[in-house]
Amino acid sequence: xxLKLFQALRxxxxxxxIREYLDMLTGLEKGICNNNSIDExxxxxxxxxxxxxxxxxxxxxxFENFYELNKxxxxxxxxxxxxxxxxxxxxxxxxxxxxxxxxxxxxxEEVLKQFQKILEEQKKKHQGGNKWLGTGGTSxxxxxxxxxxxxxxxxxxxxxxxxxxxxxxxxxxxxxxxSLNTRNIQVVxxxxxxxxxxxxxxxxxxxxxxxxxxxxxxxxxIKYRPERTNKVRVLLFIxxxxxxxxxxxxxxxxxSAANNEFKSLDFFYFHNCIYESVWKDNRRRxxxxxxxxxxxxxxxKNTKVIIIGDALMSPYEVVYPGGSIEHWNEQSGSYxxxxxxxxxxxxxxxxxxxxxxWNYSQSTKILKELVNHLxxxxxxxxxxxxxxxxxx
Amino acid sequence: xxxxxxxxxxxxxxxxxxxAVNAGVxxxxxxxxxxxxxxxxxxxxxxxxxxxxxxLISWHIKSTTKAQQGLYxxxxxxxxxxxxxxxxxxNNIKNYIKKGVLWKAFTAEKRPVLLIDEIDKADIEFPNxxxxxxxKMEFFVYETNEVIVAKQRPIILxxxxxxxxxxxxxxRRCFFHYISFxxxxxxxxxxxxxxxxxxxxxxxxxxxxxxxxxxxxxLKKKPSTSELIDWLKLLVADDLNLEDLTTKNKHSLLPxxxxxxxxNEADVELFQKIAFMARREN
Numbered sequence: 001x002x003l004k005l006f007q008a009l010r011x012x013x014x015x016x017x018i019r020e021y022l023d024m025l026t027g028l029e030k031g032i033c034n035n036n037s038i039d040e041x042x043x044x045x046x047x048x049x050x051x052x053x054x055x056x057x058x059x060x061x062x063f064e065n066f067y068e069l070n071k072x073x074x075x076x077x078x079x080x081x082x083x084x085x086x087x088x089x090x091x092x093x094x095x096x097x098x099x100x101x102x103x104x105x106x107x108x109e110e111v112l113k114q115f116q117k118i119l120e121e122q123k124k125k126h127q128g129g130n131k132w133l134g135t136g137g138t139s140x141x142x143x144x145x146x147x148x149x150x151x152x153x154x155x156x157x158x159x160x161x162x163x164x165x166x167x168x169x170x171x172x173x174x175x176x177x178x179s180l181n182t183r184n185i186q187v188v189x190x191x192x193x194x195x196x197x198x199x200x201x202x203x204x205x206x207x208x209x210x211x212x213x214x215x216x217x218x219x220x221x222i223k224y225r226p227e228r229t230n231k232v233r234v235l236l237f238i239x240x241x242x243x244x245x246x247x248x249x250x251x252x253x254x255x256s257a258a259n260n261e262f263k264s265l266d267f268f269y270f271h272n273c274i275y276e277s278v279w280k281d282n283r284r285r286x287x288x289x290x291x292x293x294x295x296x297x298x299x300x301k302n303t304k305v306i307i308i309g310d311a312l313m314s315p316y317e318v319v320y321p322g323g324s325i326e327h328w329n330e331q332s333g334s335y336x337x338x339x340x341x342x343x344x345x346x347x348x349x350x351x352x353x354x355x356x357x358w359n360y361s362q363s364t365k366i367l368k369e370l371v372n373h374l375x376x377x378x379x380x381x382x383x384x385x386x387x388x389x390x391x392x
Numbered sequence: 393x394x395x396x397x398x399x400x401x402x403x404x405x406x407x408x409x410x411x412a413v414n415a416g417v418x419x420x421x422x423x424x425x426x427x428x429x430x431x432x433x434x435x436x437x438x439x440x441x442x443x444x445x446x447x448l449i450s451w452h453i454k455s456t457t458k459a460q461q462g463l464y465x466x467x468x469x470x471x472x473x474x475x476x477x478x479x480x481x482x483n484n485i486k487n488y489i490k491k492g493v494l495w496k497a498f499t500a501e502k503r504p505v506l507l508i509d510e511i512d513k514a515d516i517e518f519p520n521x522x523x524x525x526x527x528k529m530e531f532f533v534y535e536t537n538e539v540i541v542a543k544q545r546p547i548i549l550x551x552x553x554x555x556x557x558x559x560x561x562x563x564r565r566c567f568f569h570y571i572s573f574x575x576x577x578x579x580x581x582x583x584x585x586x587x588x589x590x591x592x593x594x595x596x597x598x599x600x601x602x603x604x605x606x607x608x609x610x611l612k613k614k615p616s617t618s619e620l621i622d623w624l625k626l627l628v629a630d631d632l633n634l635e636d637l638t639t640k641n642k643h644s645l646l647p648x649x650x651x652x653x654x655x656n657e658a659d660v661e662l663f664q665k666i667a668f669m670a671r672r673e674n
Contacts, residue, residue, distance in 0.1 A: 019564050023421065032415050044407045051563035053426060053570040199411055204469070220472055 239309030430616025459521030
């Protein structure tokens with residue numbers, strides 16, 4: 001029965017494994033959810049199957065489906081509704097007149113059967129409202145049907161409709177396709193690590209110590225070596241201003257994550273397209289420009305180049321000399337981008353625009369070709385594939 | 393020994409958290425607790441240890457922590473030195489094996505609570521190095537050729553501030569609970585636990601200001617529960633009464649002693665701006 005939940009989760013892309021599923025079953029066997037509460041089951045299954053809050057929302061959605069569709073599951077829960085509870089509730093729902101009638105001509109089993117039938121019917125009308133109980137939804141069978149939370153709440157205060165916890169979807173915006181933060185960018189950037197030992201000497205070097213000690217005729221001579229550190233060099237070009245303003249936040253996040261992750265990171269700004277020079281300080285850009293030729297001279301070929309920009313501009317700005325909207329450029333933007341891409345071993349472009357729109361923009365298509373199609377969307381998944389490319 | 397964990401007089405836990413802890417205890421699986429900083433993740437371990445009346449063994453992880461350090465460390469250098477000095481100690485290798493936290497937890501008399509605090513601080517591979525130990529609850533000491541087997545599985549709580557993603561293989565072995573930020577009612581309860589004698593109007597004022605700050609869009613660092621508690625401590629220590637707070641506040645848009653809540657100049661500025669706009673609208 002729970003296998004369906006498991007399969008649905010896997011199908012929706014939540015990474016659950018058999019081990020976790022078995023753990024959940026063990027937990028159920030040991031009586032974790034012995035209060036017959038669907039809420040408890042919801043919490044327990046979530047906690048044993050889901051290991052990252054970014055999947056909570058997807059889990060909630062799957063769980064909702066599972067709950068709505070799985071008839072067997074209902075039966076299971078239903079059969080667990082304790083008899084005395086039903087009695088208790090019947091007392092509240094049936095009027096005295098009805099009760100009299102019941103006691104006169106029906107036996108208890110029949111009443112229960114009828115009651116279950118009503119519940120069934122009520123369940124089907126779940127979304128619509130409380131046919132059986134009229135307006136107001138005062139019953140514990142209201143919104144939540146067999147949800148024992150509903151039952152619990154219903155017991156205490158009849159007018160509260162029971163909202164299923166998973167319907168609240170508290171973790172909506174934590175899904176990795178929706179939000180980014182510097183931390184998970186950093187994790188993605190970690191892919192781009194190249195270790196080298198170059199810093200202060202902190203680590204005990206056994207091999208060297210042994211050889212030096214023996215050379216020293218057995219008198220101990222301890223040697224240390226530097227710890228491994230990330231030696232990758234990154235050069236970042238960031239498009240600034242104009243249509244990039246709406247992407248400022250994510251660029252800022254990527255930038256700060258990259259800044260934290262890479263010890264040797266250098267960055268330059270450009271506007272719309274890269275021409276013969278770029279700058280480091282947006283306020284002093286008029287007199288503090290760095291030539292691309294200069295950059296090519298200073299930086300080694302194995303520096304990883306990341307260009308961040310929306311690539312949205314008129315195609316002229318890329319392909320024609322003098323196409324820049326800000327100054328007269330002797331060489332076209334495409335010339336300079338080609339130059340960068342061909343000099344450095346690895347260069348990628350990260351584009352904050354939605355990937356679906358790329359094909360509608362002429363300039364995006366041109367630039368994508370210029371960077372050898374290594375253009376990725378600026379989100380976690382995109383950065384990750386970009387980093388894989390750079391690390392190759 | 394109590395059988396299950398519940399909210400204590402020092403610690404307010406949500407039902408889900410209680411359920412999570414108890415499931416972890418019952419099924420003998422590590423419980424990974426994530427959440428915003430300052431939502432009481434570390435305190436949870438103390439409270440669990442108190443509830444079960446057992447020892448709390450904490451392992452605070454730093455960026456340089458290695459998994460091996462949690463098992464044991466063999467101090468080869470000092471042994472080498474001792475051998476050169478002719479120290480008798482040197483004959484027994486056990487003298488140079490230092491027990492780590494896991495060793496201590498495995499051999500404790502009574503089922504202890506083992507807290508692995510801020511596991512995300514360590515290197516990204518760190519959790520992977522602990523898989524076997526957490527799974528089998530045993531490890532091998534090469535130097536002495538002995539296997540250390542856990543007498544009983546300790547109650548393991550692991551906290552993470554989400555600075556790094558943890559490896560899947562590790563996650564698979566844990567239960568997971570995300571402590572979400574408490575709602576206003578729970579906040580009030582938490583404050584009561586820490587400041588039982590606080591005046592009601594001061595509490596209301598503080599909670600409102602606090603939530604107002606938290607809801608300010610675009611804050612770089614939202615204040616956390618523990619910062620609220622600290623701020624209240626300051627307010628109470630200064631013995632400010634509500635009139636003081638509100639009259640003082642007329643001149644300034646910021647709540648008094650705001651430094652306890654807003655820890656970033658950009659945030660202070662932003663909040664001031666938004667508060668100013670809100671006031672003008674009123």
